[in-house]
Amino acid sequence: MTGIDFTERWLPTYIRRDLTVLFCGINPGRVSATAGYHYANPANLFWRGLHQGGLTPRQLAPVETAMLLDYNYGITDLVSRPTRSSVDLREEDFALGSEQFVAMVQTYRPRVICFNGITAFRQASGQKKGSVTLGLQPERYFATEDWAGSYVFVIPSTSGANASFTREERLAMFGELSQFLKEKNWHPLHPPQQA
Numbered sequence: 001m002t003g004i005d006f007t008e009r010w011l012p013t014y015i016r017r018d019l020t021v022l023f024c025g026i027n028p029g030r031v032s033a034t035a036g037y038h039y040a041n042p043a044n045l046f047w048r049g050l051h052q053g054g055l056t057p058r059q060l061a062p063v064e065t066a067m068l069l070d071y072n073y074g075i076t077d078l079v080s081r082p083t084r085s086s087v088d089l090r091e092e093d094f095a096l097g098s099e100q101f102v103a104m105v106q107t108y109r110p111r112v113i114c115f116n117g118i119t120a121f122r123q124a125s126g127q128k129k130g131s132v133t134l135g136l137q138p139e140r141y142f143a144t145e146d147w148a149g150s151y152v153f154v155i156p157s158t159s160g161a162n163a164s165f166t167r168e169e170r171l172a173m174f175g176e177l178s179q180f181l182k183e184k185n186w187h188p189l190h191p192p193q194q195a
Contacts, residue, residue: 014065018109019108078101080097098124112180115153135153
């Protein structure tokens with residue numbers, strides 16, 4: 001008996017209205033698509049980063065992806081089609097994915113969109129050239145109709161294949177996101193103090 005080809009196993013999006021953070025990766029890789037869970041590759045730092053950055057009280061396992069909603073977080077991918085590598089994606093994948101992602105954001109209106117990877121952000125925002133600064137993006141993104149008033153935050157890709165940033169640099173960005181949520185009184189593990 002032959003198994004199902006991983007390219008035919010698309011991952012679910014976990015979303016609802018008014019989430020604190022909607023995490024958006026570029027697309028599912030082979031390991032995640034085969035497992036059926038986001039960031040299932042043990043070399044990926046996503047789940048570790050959430051915990052070490054103070055965004056979850058413990059390190060969730062990929063099989064617990066749905067539990068992100070318990071913390072008012074959602075998760076999706078810019079492109080739904082799984083590939084061995086994001087370099088296998090085509091321009092039409094990005095065009096369709098970006099259109100669908102903008103519609104999702106306008107419908108569900110998360111407070112913060114956190115792009116897991118500069119490429120995901122570039123493709124979704126149409127910013128093909130120029131440097132991208134990590135972290136909170138300029139107000140011009142917040143003000144655009146496409147992002148429906150959501151703040152935009154960019155972290156380096158948590159993929160084990162990302163050689164552009166050290167492990168420490170990638171993990172540290174989760175702490176910066178956590179700090180931003182605290183400053184806004186939106187952090188699910190640190191409710192606002194009553195005066």
